[in-house]
Amino acid sequence: MDLKDKLLSSFLAFEDKVNVNDPVHEIRSEAIKNFESKGFPTKKEEAWKYTSLNGLQKVDFSVFPKESGALEYKDIKKYFLHEIDTYKIVFIDGVYSSYLSETTHDGVDVCLMSSALNKPEYKQIIELYFNKVASKDESLTTLNTAFSKEGAYVYIPKSKAPRKPIQILHLATGNEASLMLQPRNLIIAEQNAEVQIIERHQSLTENEVFTNSVTEIFAGKDAHVDYYKIQNDNAEASLIDNTYISQKDNSIVRVHTFSFGGKLIRNNLNYYQNGEHIDSTLKGVTILGEKQHVDHYTLVHHAQPNCESHQDYKGIFGGRSTGVFNGKIIVDKIAQKTNAFQQNNNILISDKAEVNTKPQLEIFADDVRCSHGCTIGQLDEEALFYLQSRGIPKKEASGLLMYAFANNVLESVRIPELKTRINKIIANKLGVRIGFDL
Amino acid sequence: MLRIKDLHASVEDKKILKGINLEVNAGEVHAIMGPNGSGKSTLAEVIAGHEEYEVKKGSIELDGEDLEDMAPEERAHSGIFLSFQYPVEIPGVSVTNFMKTAINESRKARGLEDMPANEMLKLIREKSELLDIDRKFLSRSLNEGFSGGEKKRNEIFQMAMLEPKLAILDETDSGLDIDALRIVANGVNKLRSEDRAIVVITHYQRLLDYIVPDYVHVLHDGKIVKSGGKELAVELEAKGYDWIKQETVA
Numbered sequence: 001m002d003l004k005d006k007l008l009s010s011f012l013a014f015e016d017k018v019n020v021n022d023p024v025h026e027i028r029s030e031a032i033k034n035f036e037s038k039g040f041p042t043k044k045e046e047a048w049k050y051t052s053l054n055g056l057q058k059v060d061f062s063v064f065p066k067e068s069g070a071l072e073y074k075d076i077k078k079y080f081l082h083e084i085d086t087y088k089i090v091f092i093d094g095v096y097s098s099y100l101s102e103t104t105h106d107g108v109d110v111c112l113m114s115s116a117l118n119k120p121e122y123k124q125i126i127e128l129y130f131n132k133v134a135s136k137d138e139s140l141t142t143l144n145t146a147f148s149k150e151g152a153y154v155y156i157p158k159s160k161a162p163r164k165p166i167q168i169l170h171l172a173t174g175n176e177a178s179l180m181l182q183p184r185n186l187i188i189a190e191q192n193a194e195v196q197i198i199e200r201h202q203s204l205t206e207n208e209v210f211t212n213s214v215t216e217i218f219a220g221k222d223a224h225v226d227y228y229k230i231q232n233d234n235a236e237a238s239l240i241d242n243t244y245i246s247q248k249d250n251s252i253v254r255v256h257t258f259s260f261g262g263k264l265i266r267n268n269l270n271y272y273q274n275g276e277h278i279d280s281t282l283k284g285v286t287i288l289g290e291k292q293h294v295d296h297y298t299l300v301h302h303a304q305p306n307c308e309s310h311q312d313y314k315g316i317f318g319g320r321s322t323g324v325f326n327g328k329i330i331v332d333k334i335a336q337k338t339n340a341f342q343q344n345n346n347i348l349i350s351d352k353a354e355v356n357t358k359p360q361l362e363i364f365a366d367d368v369r370c371s372h373g374c375t376i377g378q379l380d381e382e383a384l385f386y387l388q389s390r391g392i393p394k395k396e397a398s399g400l401l402m403y404a405f406a407n408n409v410l411e412s413v414r415i416p417e418l419k420t421r422i423n424k425i426i427a428n429k430l431g432v433r434i435g436f437d438l
Numbered sequence: 439m440l441r442i443k444d445l446h447a448s449v450e451d452k453k454i455l456k457g458i459n460l461e462v463n464a465g466e467v468h469a470i471m472g473p474n475g476s477g478k479s480t481l482a483e484v485i486a487g488h489e490e491y492e493v494k495k496g497s498i499e500l501d502g503e504d505l506e507d508m509a510p511e512e513r514a515h516s517g518i519f520l521s522f523q524y525p526v527e528i529p530g531v532s533v534t535n536f537m538k539t540a541i542n543e544s545r546k547a548r549g550l551e552d553m554p555a556n557e558m559l560k561l562i563r564e565k566s567e568l569l570d571i572d573r574k575f576l577s578r579s580l581n582e583g584f585s586g587g588e589k590k591r592n593e594i595f596q597m598a599m600l601e602p603k604l605a606i607l608d609e610t611d612s613g614l615d616i617d618a619l620r621i622v623a624n625g626v627n628k629l630r631s632e633d634r635a636i637v638v639i640t641h642y643q644r645l646l647d648y649i650v651p652d653y654v655h656v657l658h659d660g661k662i663v664k665s666g667g668k669e670l671a672v673e674l675e676a677k678g679y680d681w682i683k684q685e686t687v688a
């Protein structure tokens with residue numbers, strides 16, 4: 001049985017476990033119909049030209065999470081940003097771990113999607129926001145919607161901000177030979193609210209893991225959301241991240257995606273601007289080797305005047321790794337004075353590595369500033385010689401140059417300890433000894 | 439110290455250096471002059487180990503050791519320093535971090551531990567004061583957006599930090615204002631000593647008033663066509679290169 005059939009038949013079993021009379025279940029039922037008719041995307045579709053899901057569909061994934069043995073904090077501490085105090089929402093093989101988590105209801109809600117879906121006090125918010133920005137016809141998103149049950153739920157009411165950043169950590173223990181996970185996150189920052197979130201997926205063994213995640217983010221007027229995605233998983237872990245963002249006037253939403261490891265990663269990052277003077281920022285650092293594959297598929301839809309978007313993705317590709325950047329910007333006719341900036345720069349450090357980069361601009365307004373630039377190149381030989389001539393060996397010199405290349409994307413990271421951590425991961429990846437402060 | 443014998447070098451089959459002979463002893467200052475395109479920078483870069491140039495014939499020795507198989511960083515470790523005619527911009531690496539890395543890599547090559555942070559800071563402070571470099575400057579990305587003169591001053595700051603045995607200064611004077619020229623020359627002169635040598639590439643006598651050479655050589659079409667004492671530079675300033683070119687043809 002292929003994965004699609006397996007998922008369809010699993011849906012029946014899934015229905016035994018949830019309240020089918022809930023309005024949310026109507027949404028799920030609609031979603032599974034869409035997935036049933038569409039199936040997994042294929043390379044024939046323009047949007048999936050460079051990323052094949054064929055291999056994943058042949059794997060016999062377990063699709064229902066089962067409780068696994070408890071993990072000791074000390075063994076997984078390194079996957080947290082443990083240098084600072086944070087709220088934590090931790091899942092082990094898709095099941096919430098209260099032992100490793102630290103949630104709150106103190107003025108803000110940092111808790112579980114399953115509680116939010118089941119408890120009456122969240123009903124109103126769920127009705128207002130759940131599945132409101134996520135696509136209703138993109139097949140992987142609807143697949144996730146159909147099985148949506150667990151994930152992180154973050155609700156920040158008007159003019160509030162949680163006392164500390166929130167970490168969402170998904171751990172896979174390898175208790176199944178191969179496991180499919182479908183976390184569903186809902187992040188709401190009401191008017192003038194503020195929140196910082198760090199998300200990470202980590203497999204602890206070489207057993208295969210396939211995560212198809214959906215995150216919906218709502219930023220009210222003047223709200224500020226920072227979302228950091230750390231993708232540094234091991235060689236048998238694949239991730240499809242579908243993130244949908246809806247922004248109102250004067251809001252700022254910044255998503256940083258750090259892709260350093262994993263087998264296949266696809267980031268579908270979609271911004272919808274529903275107001276004026278909005279700032280949408282998308283930044284990414286991708287450093288790959290071996291046979292890793294990362295596909296960034298971004299969309300920024302400018303639907304109102306006077307808004308901005310800033311995209312800056314940097315990639316370094318070694319081994320036989322492959323990268324894709326597809327950045328779509330839509331500027332509606334009424335979205336005058338839009339300022340849309342997009343930059344994708346790549347360095348290939350191996351002849352066997354490959355990058356495909358494609359900006360897609362659909363601009364219907366006439367008074368806009370749109371700039372975009374894509375480059376694919378090698379390291380600058382003159383710069384290398386310059387560093388070498390000062391006594392820095394070639395390997396370190398190339399590391400330093402690549403480090404500097406990737407590093408400027410981090411300027412907008414607002415959690416200093418996170419910045420340091422990412423810098424260290426980058427330095428490690430590139431084999432640079434950071435003999436200096438960051 | 440430096441002994442160059444019958445050096446021929448090409449880039450993509452274009453012959454640029456066509457038989458250079460030059461000997462520089464410890465304690466000496468040599469000036470190399472010559473028309474545009476005569477091969478001065480090429481000579482400097484070949485000595486520093488630039489891989490773009492292919493040495494077809496001849497040899498370069500530093501203290502009796504053949505440099506042929508040495509990578510640029512190894513040449514730097516054995517004491518060669520090149521002040522670039524066109525210093526390269528390195529966005530994202532600050533002057534300070536670059537200097538720390540360079541110094542510690544050189545120490546590592548000599549089997550030494552990293553320089554302690556306080557010592558490093560002291561050294562940086564001392565040398566930046568010597569070259570009258572503002573502290574703010576040191577946290578900027580290396581050479582990025584530096585003015586022509588700032589780049590040159592920064593090269594000499596690096597030289598002062600690294601204290602090379604053999605410093606080759608390729609048109610370090612170009613782009614410097616009159617005050618900066620004095621400061622930079624002073625920085626260079628500080629390095630002069632019995633066991634060091636300096637090769638100055640320049641178009642103008644002006645720099646040589648400050649850094650007085652023991653020998654002056656004229657490079658023309660990839661060869662040293664005339665050598666003399668410091669008065670040769672004065673003569674060139676007055677008469678240009680035509681008379682030498684004619685002499686060589688004759």
Ligand SMILES: Nc1ncnc2c1ncn2[C@@H]1O[C@H](COP(=O)(O)OP(=O)(O)OP(=O)(O)O)[C@@H](O)[C@H]1O
Nearest residue numbers: 449452454473474475476477478479480481490523
């Ligand atoms: N990488 C290269 N590819 C092709 N030609 C080169 C290259 N490098 C140098 N040349 C040529 O070699 C010749 C010597 O160049 P070089 O830069 O050494 O001259 P120079 O004496 O330093 O001149 P200037 O006084 O203008 O600095 C020039 O004709 C130059 O165009």
Ligand SMILES: [Mg+2]
Nearest residue numbers: 478479480523
């Ligand atoms: Mg030159």
